[in-house]
Amino acid sequence: MERNIFEKILGQESLFIDRRAFDHAFEPDKLPHRGGEVDALVRNLVDALNGHIPSNMLLYGVPGSGKTVVTRYVLSQLLDKGEELGEPVFSYEINCRNIDTKYRVVQNIASQLSQRGDAPIPFTGWPTDRVLDTLVKRMDREGGVHIIVLDEIDNLVARAGDGILYNLTNLNTILKSSRCCIIGISNDLHFTQHLGPRVSSRLSQEDLVFHPYGAAQIQDILEDRAKTGLRQNSIGNGVIELCSALAASEHGDARRALDLLRISVQKADQEGHELVSPPHVRLAQSQLEYDQVTPVLRTLPLHQKLVLFSIKLNEENGLRNISTGEVFRTYSDACLKISVEPLTPRRISSLLNELDTLGLIMARNVSKGRGGRSKQVNSAVPRGIDVISTLSDSEALVAQASEEKYALQSRL
Numbered sequence: 324m325e326r327n328i329f330e331k332i333l334g335q336e337s338l339f340i341d342r343r344a345f346d347h348a349f350e351p352d353k354l355p356h357r358g359g360e361v362d363a364l365v366r367n368l369v370d371a372l373n374g375h376i377p378s379n380m381l382l383y384g385v386p387g388s389g390k391t392v393v394t395r396y397v398l399s400q401l402l403d404k405g406e407e408l409g410e411p412v413f414s415y416e417i418n419c420r421n422i423d424t425k426y427r428v429v430q431n432i433a434s435q436l437s438q439r440g441d442a443p444i445p446f447t448g449w450p451t452d453r454v455l456d457t458l459v460k461r462m463d464r465e466g467g468v469h470i471i472v473l474d475e476i477d478n479l480v481a482r483a484g485d486g487i488l489y490n491l492t493n494l495n496t497i498l499k500s501s502r503c504c505i506i507g508i509s510n511d512l513h514f515t516q517h518l519g520p521r522v523s524s525r526l527s528q529e530d531l532v533f534h535p536y537g538a539a540q541i542q543d544i545l546e547d548r549a550k551t552g553l554r555q556n557s558i559g560n561g562v563i564e565l566c567s568a569l570a571a572s573e574h575g576d577a578r579r580a581l582d583l584l585r586i587s588v589q590k591a592d593q594e595g596h597e598l599v600s601p602p603h604v605r606l607a608q609s610q611l612e613y614d615q616v617t618p619v620l621r622t623l624p625l626h627q628k629l630v631l632f633s634i635k636l637n638e639e640n641g642l643r644n645i646s647t648g649e650v651f652r653t654y655s656d657a658c659l660k661i662s663v664e665p666l667t668p669r670r671i672s673s674l675l676n677e678l679d680t681l682g683l684i685m686a687r688n689v690s691k692g693r694g695g696r697s698k699q700v701n702s703a704v705p706r707g708i709d710v711i712s713t714l715s716d717s718e719a720l721v722a723q724a725s726e727e728k729y730a731l732q733s734r735l
């Protein structure tokens with residue numbers, strides 16, 4: 324009998340001592356470079372312990388800037404202090420990416436306050452006003468201060484409008500023996516533009532912006548996390564610096580940096596290395612890019628795929644800064660070869676804008692003299708990804724088009 328196939332991996336030494344330190348939900352006990360943001364939250368929320376109502380707040384910042392982790396940290400400390408002082412404080416964290424209707428938000432909070440003997444509130448079916456009434460009764464039954472965190476609040480407003488925020492920010496006028504405070508979190512800085520003026524002014528009584536981390540700040544975060552999660556002396560020179568620099572050059576995303584470090588360590592583990600080194604980080608970076616970009620490539624609609632295919636074909640032939648005219652020529656040629664009706668040049672121009680927005684190409688306007696303007700494009704897909712094969716694998720017509728011969732403009 325062969326040995327069990329799991330045995331080889333099971334016994335293997337790992338550079339991780341605690342993998343959970345790299346989970347997205349991990350809550351570190353220190354939050355370097357977020358002291359100012361922690362203070363701002365504390366200064367406002369302390370009112371919950373003083374018998375006052377904290378202001379509603381809106382927290383903004385790019386993805387991975389620590390909004391969620393900082394809020395959780397401050398609230399857990401607040402709840403501890405409330406318990407110690409005998410001041411009842413309750414907090415609810417609603418992720419509005421999953422819970423994105425008025426009914427479900429209210430149902431979720433009210434259900435967290437249910438006591439033995441309460442009728443369960445169904446996930447759908449009651450009139451929304453009845454759920455809201457139930458929430459108010461249950462909050463008053465508990466008394467104290469209720470802090471409702473609406474994380475990724477922009478999703479809720481996009482899906483359900485601002486009516487729910489109107490109701491929630493109005494609760495303090497209805498509650499008799501309890502108080503409530505709303506904290507909205509968003510990575511869309513222009514989020515309040517989607518709100519009516521009344522809701523907007525009630526919700527953003529205090530705004531707090533989380534600025535993107537710089538490379539040096541991300542380094543401190545990674546070093547702390549490496550101490551918790553990795554064996555001592557397992558990180559080679561330059562590794563933390565490289566992870567931080569790569570993440571900072573995107574938009575200062577600490578989550579991205581932590582992912583890069585985690586995958587780099589996995590790569591070193593897989594190779595049986597005792598030390599993580601910069602080439603592992605490079606491998607991790609291309610894996611992350613691959614995992615991010617290929618699903619986007621695969622799910623593009625047919626004509627988007629054909630346009631991107633045409634750009635790549637020209638680039639592989641040595642052309643850079645490809646004119647829209649040239650893209651259209653190759654695209655029409657490809658359509659002809661696979662018997663697909665081509666879209667008009669105007670439509671292709673808007674497809675190019677969409678590809679630009681998705682970050683798959685870079686388009687720039689160039690002046691052509693006498694006031695004429697035209698656009699030039701280059702693909703922006705990371706170099707390690709084979710665009711044409713990825714497109715072909717997911718779309719038989721592109722595969723067919725890629726087997727044809729094209730008369731392409733040569734390098735100028």
Ligand SMILES: Nc1ncnc2c1ncn2[C@@H]1O[C@H](COP(=O)(O)OP(=O)(O)OP(=O)(O)O)[C@@H](O)[C@H]1O
Binds near residue numbers: 387544
């Ligand atoms: N100052 C910090 N110290 C330690 N870890 C941090 C710090 N800031 C962020 N992190 C870590 O980075 C990751 C992303 O942070 P978080 O989830 O709070 O970002 P976010 O601003 O809520 O992003 P998003 O807008 O995408 O929800 C988490 O794993 C978190 O633990």
Ligand SMILES: [Mg+2]
Binds near residue numbers: 390391392474
């Ligand atoms: Mg978050």
